[in-house]
Amino acid sequence: MAWLRNIIRNDLSGVEKYRYGKPVSELQRELGLEKVVRLSSNENPWPLPDSVKKAIQASLENVNRYPDPQSNRLRRLLAQKWGVSTGEVIIGAGTEGILHSLFHSIIEPGDEIVCPVPSYPLYRSAAIASAARFVEVPACDGESWDIGDITGSCTAKTKAVIISNPCNPLGRIMERDRMIALANELDSRQVLLIVDEAYAEYVDDSNYLAGIDLFRNIGRIVITRTFSKIYGLAALRVGYAIAPKTIVDAYDKLHPVFEVSRVGQYAAHAALLETEYIKDIRLKTVAERTRVQKALSEMGVATGLTRTNFLLIKHPKSGEIYERLLKEGVIVRRGSDLGLDGFLRVTVGLPEENEVFLSSLKKVLVHFA
Numbered sequence: 001m002a003w004l005r006n007i008i009r010n011d012l013s014g015v016e017k018y019r020y021g022k023p024v025s026e027l028q029r030e031l032g033l034e035k036v037v038r039l040s041s042n043e044n045p046w047p048l049p050d051s052v053k054k055a056i057q058a059s060l061e062n063v064n065r066y067p068d069p070q071s072n073r074l075r076r077l078l079a080q081k082w083g084v085s086t087g088e089v090i091i092g093a094g095t096e097g098i099l100h101s102l103f104h105s106i107i108e109p110g111d112e113i114v115c116p117v118p119s120y121p122l123y124r125s126a127a128i129a130s131a132a133r134f135v136e137v138p139a140c141d142g143e144s145w146d147i148g149d150i151t152g153s154c155t156a157k158t159k160a161v162i163i164s165n166p167c168n169p170l171g172r173i174m175e176r177d178r179m180i181a182l183a184n185e186l187d188s189r190q191v192l193l194i195v196d197e198a199y200a201e202y203v204d205d206s207n208y209l210a211g212i213d214l215f216r217n218i219g220r221i222v223i224t225r226t227f228s229k230i231y232g233l234a235a236l237r238v239g240y241a242i243a244p245k246t247i248v249d250a251y252d253k254l255h256p257v258f259e260v261s262r263v264g265q266y267a268a269h270a271a272l273l274e275t276e277y278i279k280d281i282r283l284k285t286v287a288e289r290t291r292v293q294k295a296l297s298e299m300g301v302a303t304g305l306t307r308t309n310f311l312l313i314k315h316p317k318s319g320e321i322y323e324r325l326l327k328e329g330v331i332v333r334r335g336s337d338l339g340l341d342g343f344l345r346v347t348v349g350l351p352e353e354n355e356v357f358l359s360s361l362k363k364v365l366v367h368f369a
């Protein structure tokens with residue numbers, strides 16, 4: 001059997017597996033708990049609108065047939081929404097699926113992807129899958145980056161810089177002026193800027209610059225968005241990108257042809273038309289977020305500024321608090337899984353879920369008073 005080891009890629013020996021949030025069913029099984037609250041993956045916890053449920057039901061007809069490999073109906077709707085051509089839209093299996101194929105389509109041996117960190121750990125996984133060197137740029141003050149540090153980390157081998165805006169896990173935005181400066185500088189260096197806007201729909205800040213404006217002005221930019229967050233379709237694996245046609249054409253040559261299921265295509269199409277629902281989810285999330293932050297502050301727990309559906313809690317005993325919360329049936333995210341030691345990341349859930357979190361945290365913190 002030894003030869004099997006020899007056929008595995010050498011560069012995978014130092015690679016760690018992705019550390020995902022614990023699934024509810026696993027915690028229930030391990031601890032025999034009946035009720036578990038999961039606040040670890042920044043999903044939309046509210047029920048889906050009826051139109052989306054109906055679309056999912058309708059999509060189940062004909063599942064014996066392959067889905068439309070081009071997701072044409074959804075593609076046209078997205079192109080119309082953003083005022084771009086259908087040839088500038090990628091639809092893929094979530095942001096994750098899109099990044100894997102996108103990196104495969106631009107990376108040659110020895111190429112680099114530059115990424116300001118802390119950031120979404122799947123960027124690293126996708127870069128490694130395409131055998132790119134993943135170059136990290138640490139935040140200068142723990143919460144923002146010097147644009148010069150990012151551009152200064154680019155070499156002749158750098159194909160792209162990837163950032164999440166707003167940033168997971170920090171929850172903050174990169175302000176308009178800095179985005180423009182970064183985009184222009186990278187364009188002049190012929191490095192592709194990829195902006196992951198998974199949480200953009202939650203942002204209400206006039207200093208936020210949606211990547212589509214950069215796309216309209218500069219053109220040589222890729223923006224990714226997802227149906228996994230505010231649209232509430234995380235399990236169906238649908239995301240999209242707005243990208244220059246040259247990139248879309250390359251992507252089309254090597255992505256898994258049937259990567260977006262028919263169920264996902266139908267659901268995403270219906271969800272995109274639900275503009276009032278999306279507004280409502282944003283308002284409810286922000287209201288709950290404010291309430292949770294206030295309750296935490298009354299408990300002496302500080303949270304930083306966030307423009308997203310999650311909060312960061314700083315505590316020197318965050319690892320132990322995480323373990324104790326699990327025993328209470330509350331799953332949050334360990335900052336250490338996200339390159340942020342000493343923090344917990346907590347998704348804003350339904351009001352009753354947030355109550356369980358707050359009362360469990362209060363109970364747990366007694367041990368660290």
Ligand SMILES: Cc1ncc(COP(=O)(O)O)c(C=O)c1O
Nearest residue numbers: 094095096120164168198226228
């Ligand atoms: C920054 C960021 N991008 C993308 C995603 C979602 O990816 P997908 O569309 O693959 O579900 C997440 C989910 O946690 C995220 O935090």
